[in-house]
Amino acid sequence: MEERCFVTGAAGFIGSHLVEGLLREGCTVTGFDNLRWGRRASIQHCLDDPRFTFVQGDLLDPQALAEAMRGHSLVFHLGASADVRSGTDDTRLDLENCTVATYNVLEAMRANGVKKIVFTSSGTIYGELGSQPIPESAGPNLPISLYGAAKLACEALVSAYCHLFDIHAWIFRCGQIVGARMGRGVIRDLLDKLQRDPTELEVLGDGKQVKSYLLIEEWLEGVLYAYRNANHSQCQVFNMASESPLRVAEVARIIVQETGRKDVRIRYTGGERGWPGDVPEIRFDMSKLRRLGWEPKHSSAEAVRIATRRLLGEKK
């Protein structure tokens, strides 16, 4: 793959793995990140590669963005607030760092004649569509978090730019992505809590929430597979998640098990949701990507177990 890739959110958990993957594929890569949610340490090791350049910059600075993007052929747009919960307290957070930021990315693409974008959207755009597996065609899309609302706004912008300005897009509605270097998410949270207090583990909600977990390397494989093989229309949307659902109580059980601790008391804070804006149950229908020829190999439970082991390994 000989693309000149521009990666926003490059110093984040997913972004840093993507940079590694693209370099392995033979691409030239520029990483762009404001380091508000990302960490320089995540991509430090890539700086030795002469095909990698890092630019510290903000997606809300249209000029810096457009300048940094010059000369690239493909944008991977991952940059966004990394925290679904914060948007409720600071309601401008996602509007700016996701919606307006994406507008700026698309304008920078127009200014530089970049015609291809891979965009990481989120299963949160579905809102609460019930307990059936959700295909990409499901609607109405009524998100219940400002993070989800902003991701849907971005999808809509990407789609309109595709049509109006002859851009091609691959949009991925992701579930939870897990693996080494995770700075956030339920696994990280629970491990941190266990380190602070090895006797009692507080879990948000009643433990019955159903989520989907995908290993970062499977995410990378799936995204690159779809990018290479789905070329039939201008703007394409794919679910990108594990189809096997997993209850939060089971996540907690796996994590406690992997730490090797005995007698940990699990205490649920209670309530149908982990936090305001949390979708209690989401199941992804992966038929579309399966028909294209790809599906994840690991179950959600396996992904959580493997990711936990890696994170525990990091701590040593």
Add this chain to the structure above:
Amino acid sequence: MEERCFVTGAAGFIGSHLVEGLLREGCTVTGFDNLRWGRRASIQHCLDDPRFTFVQGDLLDPQALAEAMRGHSLVFHLGASADVRSGTDDTRLDLENCTVATYNVLEAMRANGVKKIVFTSSGTIYGELGSQPIPESAGPNLPISLYGAAKLACEALVSAYCHLFDIHAWIFRCGQIVGARMGRGVIRDLLDKLQRDPTELEVLGDGKQVKSYLLIEEWLEGVLYAYRNANHSQCQVFNMASESPLRVAEVARIIVQETGRKDVRIRYTGGERGWPGDVPEIRFDMSKLRRLGWEPKHSSAEAVRIATRRLLGEKK
């Protein structure tokens, strides 16, 4: 109906009819409009009613908006760019005047404890879903205009605010709304062109585009019906359009007929779309609102004919 209503875009075509209707229903009404797309003349006659107040203000001025909204119980949020086409040349237009404006409206509601919003969305959010009638549950929603992208972004924001801040919303995905005082739209355009040159009528596209036309008084009736009768969930979405589709060629034919002119040569500019971002074919499935007990009485063709007569009457 004893609501203290706050109407954004009150001096627009739809807004001014809504103000009249709400006053007839016995409501107190504040109209808010920056008069960029609306006209003071549209609501001048309402100013005699002591229950009506007009505030000239911009939705992009959060403080003025929050102050004007104080003391109201129900927001009708119609304010937006009135022109689907302009968004392609000025790509910030809809992002600001629709998406950010709606964020400001929702924040002003929070600040003032207003718990109910009626939002006028648009069938443009569906993008190109083909020639089948589209129910509200259709997806994926990939709009092809920046107007449609912004309306979808607004729906998503409204939905998230409903969930996070205990607001109730009625969202209407409207087709073409027609009637007296229309400042824009195909009927107005064609009448203006005929007045300039009564021998030849230029029609954008190949005339085969299929749209849906609803009379403004039916829109008003349907919106108030749904508002009164749909209370089962926090955020509800309804198509609001005529189910009978109408080709643009037929619209042109009705308009020429109603002007009484003979020998008008109709010249099509050609092409599948009227303009970039134009959805060539949209049909609405109105089952949801019909199940609730309401549907429009007039066909699209009747609506176009009646609206044309009214607009011709205005010119005299």
